[in-house]
Amino acid sequence: MDSGQSNIGNATSVANYLSLYLGQDQGVRLGESVVVSRKAHARMPAKKIKGQIEILINCDAGKTYLDCMDIDQIVHIDVYHLPGEIDPRVVARAIFWAMEEYFVNEDPQLQYADDVRFEFLSGYAEKIQITTNLGKGLIYDLFQNELKPYTVGEEGHDHVHILARLNRDEYALVYIIAATVEEVILKSGLQLARVRNISHGKQKKMEDDFAKYIKLPWKKFKGQTASFMSPEENVNQLVLKLAEKFGGIEEIEEWMQCYSSNIFKRKGAEYQKKKWGDVDHYVKQLEELDLIQKTPLGRILTKKGLVLQEYVIKHKCELETEIRRNIRKVPGGGSTRFRKFGKSKQKTTHVEFVDYNKTINKGDTTWTGNLAVSQTVIQAVKNGFLRGDEHFSIKKEDLHFYGKKSYIPIDICLLMDASGSMAGEKRQAACYLAQHLLLTGKERVAVVTFQEHSARVVSPFTRSQSVLSKGLATINPGGLTPMASGIMMALDLIKKSRVHNPLLIMITDGIPNAPLWTLDAKGDALAAVANLPAQKIRFICIGVESNAIYMEKLSKSGEGALYLVDDLNKENLINLVRYEKKGIIKE
Amino acid sequence: MLPYAKLERYEGNEALFELVMMSIVSTYDGEPLHIHAEGLRGTGKTTIMRAARDILPTIKRITGCIYNCDPADPHCPHHRNLSAQEIVDLGVEEIPMPFLEISHSAKVGTVAGSIDLAKLTDGRNPEARLLPGIIPQAHRGIIFIDEINRLADTAPEITDILLDVMGTKPGHLQIEEAGLPVVHIKVAVSVWAASNPDEEPGPLEEIRRQLSDRFDMVCYMGRPTSEVVLANILKENSHNTKIHTNNSSNNPGDYEKQHERYTQILLRWAERYNQADLPDFLRNYMARLYVKHNLESIRAIEAMQQGAVLYSTIKDRDQASINDVIHMLPLILKHRLDSDTLIRVINDVDVKSGKESMFSFVNKKPNKPDIAEETEYFKNSGRPLKELKRQELINTEKSLDFQVD
Secondary structure, three states: OOHHHHHHHHHHHHHHHHHHHHHOOOOOOEEOOOOEEEEEEEEEOOOOOOOOOEEEEEEEEHHHHOOOOOOOOOOEEEEEEOOOOOOOHHHHHHHHHHHHHHHHHHHHHHHHOOHHHHHHHHHOOOEEEEOOOOOEEEEEHHHHHOOOOOOOOOOHHHOEEEEEEOHHHHHHHHHHHHHHHHHHHOOOOOOEEOOOOOEEOOOOOOOOHHOOOOOOOOOOOOOOHHHHHHHHHHHHHHHHHHHHHHHOHHHHHHHHHOOOOOHOOOHHHHHHHHHHHHHHHHHHHHHOOOOOOEEEEEEEOOOHHHHHHHHHHOHHHHHHHHHHHOOOOOOOOOOOOOEEEEOOOOOOOOOOEEEEEEEEEEOOOOOOEEEHHHHHHHHHHHHHHHHHOOOOOHHHHHHHHEEEEEEOOOOOEEEOOOOOOOOOOOOOOOOHHHHHHHHHHOEEEEEEEEEEEEEEEEEEOOOOOHHHHHHHHHHOOOOOOOHHHHHHHHHHEEEEEEOOOOOOEEEEOOOOOOOOOOOOHHHHHHHOOOOOOHHHHHHHHEHHHHHHHHHHHHHHHHHOOOEEEOOOHHHHHHHHHHHHHHHHHOO | OHHHHHHOOHHHHHHHHHHHHHHHHHHHOOOOOEEEEEOOOOOHHHHHHHHHHOOOOEEEEEOOOOOOOOOOOOOOOOOOOOOHHHHHOOOOOEEEEEEEEEOOOOOHHOOOOOEEEEHHHOOOOOOOOOEEEHHHHHHOOOEEEOOOOOOOOHHHHHHHHHHHHHHHOOOOEEOOOOOOOOEEEEEOEEEEEEOOOOOOOOHHHHOHHHHHHOOOOEEOOOOOOOHHHHHHHHHOHHHHHHHHHHHHOOOHHHHHHHHHHHHHHHHHHHHHHHOOOOOOOHHHHHHHHHHOOOOOOOOHHHHHHHHHHHHHHOOOOOOHHHHHHHHHHHHHHHHOOHHHHHHHHHHHHHHHHHHHHHHHHHHHHOOOOHHHHHOOOOOOOOOOOHOHHHHHHHOOOOHHHHOOO
């Protein structure tokens, strides 16, 4: 009974801590080999030090594993063990009896009420699901030897994966369950694995296995109904998927060229990686779709692949429209985490024009405005009728004026760091931002990049999407970070073009390391930025946390704002710029 | 403008022709079907929709009723309280099914209704009366709106009215005018719209999501790809053809005959649609789609039901089948779902059948993780909970950071 008492003591104390930490959306390590949270857990294979578990704070356990609608319903308990097999049925039974012991200890009355106790327990047995590398199921089912098979790749290969639907006041059970599972593991002759550390992070978007569900028309259909499907829809979607990754039709074409049988057009993996980031996943998907095949001379497009290539070229017009449509979409969620420092103090100028669709009756306030004659006459007739006028007359109350619309045009110049570190995803994200801004706004967009030892105007201020996308396609990151040259080039471009409320957005993940005037790259950039306020250029800087100190200095010197994000991805960039634009319009 | 019968049909615009037919059939039976044609500029969206005016059937209304009151079911403020005999006394007339347009200079007054100026300024007997706008006048007919994305952007007030009118079937309209009592009327109007998502201000669903959802079906126009088709289109539009059609008196008559034939077919379909129903298993199937793919708007599955029955009707089939549903799916869902979900829904339908699913595991290649790296992930063994002191039980990310291995 002694161990039982301390068990309950531990369980309550654990429960208190759990309700505190889980309530803050955190996870904890319970003991040395158990991780508890209400989120999904993942390994961190990218890290050099093994044995860490990441708690994915953006993945609710219930939603991820059980398709629950509500969040925070499910407690996720992982008990890690060193390689070996664990029978879930044994685990289930052990948990069942341990729970019984716990409840009887808590409330000795239950000893004598068999049916109440059993009902109580089976209630819990239906709320707890166990997965090990030998199978899975609810405790209730496992108890009766009903076992669902374990599929490779699922949770549970190196741990006992338990999902329990528990309320806050039931968290004491977590300790009971964890301790019992550990006992079972040890009894099975296995060792517990020590979780070295836990960390909280967000799940990066899983790469979509589109090969699984996209069916190409030239793939043989077996289903009865297949022939009635619109096959082009699938091809279109496939191309759109590729466009999401590569940016545009031209870039898809260029990428497909890399797999043509003409050796002179092929470009190596290095080049691809620089431009588009990691393409392996896409190559694999296309292989699965039978569009690319391995040959002794490397991967080349299959016949079907060539058909696709031709399709892309032939339907460029429609596909580009669809791509633009996707770029216009505002990313959902908007859960961007960022830190903002400073604020730009430049004044904005409005553009006002008459709105001929809308007339307003100003009442008695004023006589001035753009008179809407027909509306005024109509109103005078109506009011005259109501007033009982003998003759037609226009009174002050009848006057109607055309409304006014005003908006703040903000011409945006994107200053993109195109140094080596920006290669891949970050480059794609910045290019996407440029296109999104052009397609969703009414203003002009320009792009300037800096790399190696100089800067370059990729696209001048334009409203034309083709000019912009052609320019963007030429960006190949690599080399040093000559920030000062970039800033001067952008400044020059803005000065030369007639722009409204210019907004200079600098996107960089590094700090300058190639100077312009002196030998001090950082100092030069600070000096260059200091020219911006005099030209009435709003300056915002989007950077990453690791360079916070320097970036802060830089934005201060340019009298601008600084946004720091954890990752330079599409959603973050778009959300930030939208936030900034909203701020400008509010002023 | 080219007569309906003369329009060139090809793969890319076939869907729009079908939708136009379906909408007319449905409208004739009193159930609106809102359709929206999207596509590149110059692909003939507007042409086809406007030309459909040629084949519209006629409807019966109480003589002179500007609200197009159905003699069997009068709804307007003037006639709704009359007895059957009084309506018979008023008489019945046949008019072509209304086909009106909302243009970009439209105002709330012209669209919904305003005070009747002619009556008001009548020298002898001035009277304040309501003049119904385009929407109530198009009752039991069709309203066409070109460039609806721009209208939604520049005239939010009119968009709000449309939301009300298209929100339910039949829709609802409230007319307010200073000095007159508020009038509520029900309107059964099919709204047809055309837009180019690629031009300012962008696709409708980004401008007014609700309005985009109100459209039962969206048709994406394709460009003609065959040279023969293009050559034919050119020929129809050449000055030569135009002059000769205008001069010779025979040709127009031919078209009218053809249009008359179309109208007869439409009437036959309308009669059949009136009786048709969807089999229960298809209804369950749609319900499952809704639940499984987390569709948001129930309008989507309602449109599926209406669309499937209508499609089977215009294809001269006795009963709607699963193929009719599948055919309608992209038209119904493309503007409501993101492309990933759409493609999953579409491809979902054929997976289930027969052998393929049985043998599908053969083709499955699970991503086998690298076992060597796997097993080495945890290096040290851990102590069980029971051996730990109470203060060692709970560790957070921070407290673990301080521990050195």
